[in-house]
Amino acid sequence: MGMFVFGKLKGYFDIKVVLVFLSVFLLSSFVIIINLNNDEECRVREFKVEATSLEVGELIIFSDVSQNAHSWRWYFGDNSQISFRSKVGHIFMKEGEYLIRLIVNNECSIEKLVTIVPKKNAIDNSKMPVFSVASHVLEGEKIDFEDRTEGAKSWEWRFGESGKVDSFDEKCSYMFTSPGVKSISLIVNNDYKHVTVKEIFVVPKKEEKIKIEKYKSDIPHNPFQNIPDAPPEDVNAPVKVSKGPEIGGTDDGKLESLLESVAKGKTSYDNFLKHFCKYNLPIVIYKDAKTSTLREFFNAVKKKGDRVKDVRIQKDTEDCIRVINVDKKHKHYF
Structure with missing residues (x-):
């Protein structure tokens, strides 16, 4: 009788051990499969950097040539906006080392250190594109641009928001959708060595809210009672700017x-x-x-x-x- 009970317990114990080992095996196999899939997704190890030279003001092309990629995020390390295309152009305005980071498919992260050197003086200023730009513009306001370079036959305008060429025309218009300092660059005749870069400040469009106070009395609210009197000048004359002594x-x-x-x-x-x-x-x-x-x-x-x-x-x-x-x-x- 005692031997029968011991044999029964031993059989029960063996079944439990088998089930435990089987569970561990299945779990390990699942983890391995996941890791293999992740390795398959994160085979991106490099991105291309194309430029005539890595100098201040030079246009640099960054591109991802990996397969099965469907999303990109470029970080350039100079407080500029994130770019979301597989191939983007970027211009660094100051010398130094910049850590470029690319995230592909929200999974793979690749980093590369790029050293930007001071711009050399061996530039033919007569070949630099010629255009003018205002010092600032209001967010959402359309602004016109026109190239005045002699002998120009092709144009590439970049306005610092999309990370791509925004216009291929001699004359174009653009509307900035976000505030801050924007770098405007122009390349003519596919001459990537001579790039004119100018900055414009986009002033944020501030919404004006009118606060109407509630009055307990029956006196109607006068919306003009808190408006200060205008300077004592002729209404048809332009307002004169009063400057401080300093x-x-x-x-x-x-x-x-x-x-x-x-x-x-x-x-x-x-x-x-x-x-x-x-x-x-x-x-x-x-x-x-x-x-x-x-x-x-x-x-x-x-x-x-x-x-x-x-x-x-x-x-x-x-x-x-x-x-x-x-x-x-x-x-x-x-």
């Missing part, structure tokens, strides 16, 4: 020093205004495309008491500062 000598470096003085509480808002045009105050635009008024910017610097780094200004033809670009080094700054 405006002529204000540049990027001087504005950084001035903001440092504001942060230390040594400069009042009235003295701050001496560097700007009275009826044409600039808009402040941060690196993340957020905007603020000049007064809000002054109060934020004064309240935090920290130094603002990397400030760049844009002036108009009357030497008035129209845009202040601020590169926030600390996310918690404002």
Whole structure:
């Protein structure tokens, strides 16, 4: 009787062990199959870099030639926009080392270090494409471009948003869909060695919201009661720009020093205004495309008491500062 019970338990134990080993085998096989599939998807190990030279201002073509690829994301390491095509053109505006990263099919990641060297002087300036561009344009506003290069027979316009050639015509129009600094490049007659690159600042289109206060009395709301009186001038005469006494000598470096003085509480808002045009105050635009008024910017610097780094200004033809670009080094700054 005792031997019968022991044999029965032993048979039961053997079945359990077999089931456990079988489960482990099936699970291991499943993991191996998944890894094999992933290896199949991530066989991309290289992408092509084509350029006459890796110099500042030169057009560089990056392309993925792998098979079975259906999505791409290019990161160029210079704070430019992500490109989503298999073949893209890019121009680096500063020398240095840039880590180029390509993600294929949201799975495969390939990186390559590209060194951009200073532009050599062995460039024939007479062969450079000739065109003009405004200093800034409003987001969503159409702007016209025209090439004035002598002997030009073909054109390649790139406006810094799509990562591809945007127009092949001598005259063209474009509407920027996102704010920030955009690099506009033009190549004529397929001469990739001579590329003219100019920058334009796209001012974000800020939606105006009208706040209507609720009144408890029966007096009708007057929408014009808080509007200040216009300057006492002839309504048919153009508005005269009133300049502060310090405006002529204000540049990027001087504005950084001035903001440092504001942060230390040594400069009042009235003295701050001496560097700007009275009826044409600039808009402040941060690196993340957020905007603020000049007064809000002054109060934020004064309240935090920290130094603002990397400030760049844009002036108009009357030497008035129209845009202040601020590169926030600390996310918690404002």
